[in-house]
Amino acid sequence: MTHSRHPLPRREPGPLPAVRPSVVLAATVFAGVWLGWPWFVFNAFALGLEDKRRLAKRLAVGLAGATALAFVVVALPEPGDMAPSLVGLVMDEPRPFTWIPYVIIALIGWKSATAYLLFEDQRRSAEVYEYYGGTLRNGLPLVAAGAFLRSWILIELLPVGWWTLVLA
């Protein structure tokens, strides 16, 4: 270990409005990635997050994984085109089977895991931000508005495509 004798710079709260990272995580869950992930970026600057490179890496990996899974969903055949599944045959009740719902669940899991890591990165920074006198704003009205406008933004405002699965 190395030791130095110097005064540490005090981290003063910045001018941007910051919120509790759990609120941004809630925005990702209830409104979608279109609101949650850009908000994580904004909040990182508002909280003065030191390791922004890690934030960029997490977002890049998160988006790449979500895009890949969305492509898989789009590429998979529809249930109507499928032969009866093995499970259906075993149950003596042939039903069309598709992997689409499972890949969508994997996509939800992937996006949730990415949002969780982004939240974890900002949790400690938010404590330190408050410690130095910063006030965390109430972000819940924005979460509620995002959840309310979710369908309109994803289906009406934007053209529907594989990216809808990524942004939802």
Add this chain to the structure above:
Amino acid sequence: MTNDPHIQRRLQRALDRIEHADLDGAVDLLQELLATDPDVVEAHALLALCFIDLRSLGPARVEAETAIALDGDCALAHHAMGDVCLAEGKFEIAAQHLDMTLALEPGNAVHYERMATLERLRGRPYRDWIERALELDPNDPEILAAASYERFTAGDIGEARRCADEALALNPECDDALLAKARVLLSEGDTADAREHVVAALRCNAMNEEALRLLVAVRARKNPLLGAWMKWSVWMETMHEGRRIAWLVGLMVGSLLLAQIFRDLGWDTAAVVVRTAWLGFVAYTWVSPVAFHRMLKRELEDVHLDDDY
């Protein structure tokens, strides 16, 4: 260590508050001190120790880092950083800082007790560290309480009781000593006395994890169903926010997957039950902490300590 008698008096007042479990009061005093003298290393280190107990690890780390930056040869600063790393589960870095405290102050029993804690958390034998701490200071109630725990886990209940009694005789308000005694009493089947001791410890710090666990054990002896619910509540309550959210996200994805598997098997009713159960669980996580805190408050109000306590 600062030589200014005025600063030393203020640090001593903060230490007294910490010993009486008034952590918020200690934080206020230390922050007042740092407002006028921002370079008092011991104040930064003590603040870090207070924040660890208040479960604010972000500020705790900032204060410990500040203390070490101000004086890298201050044992208390390394002690604080070691405790921050222990709380964060970074045992290797904690070991480096605790080694440093031993190198700087080889005669201070507290540092050996912290090494014992580190080894205990790592799942390694730690009796030698406790013995060394006891040799250096046989009259420290916290070290005696740690020794009681070590004897207890080794199955030597008689010695565990003796250490706990000695610790309580030295400081009847020491929460570690109260819990050490409660553990012994519970193992002997004396749930009423064990409950008194646990509640006394909870009155010092209502979120003392070990006290909550022992309270659950006491309750479970009388009512296994209530004990099971309390065990679950304590587990959720004492978990870090991040880990709790990871669990909830995992459960959400798991319930979606299970419901889909049931749907594919043609068990649509089972799929509906899984989805409803998940929604019910989400609603429960909103209500549960309130119910648990009410129960805890009633527990603290209901127990009256005996005259001979």
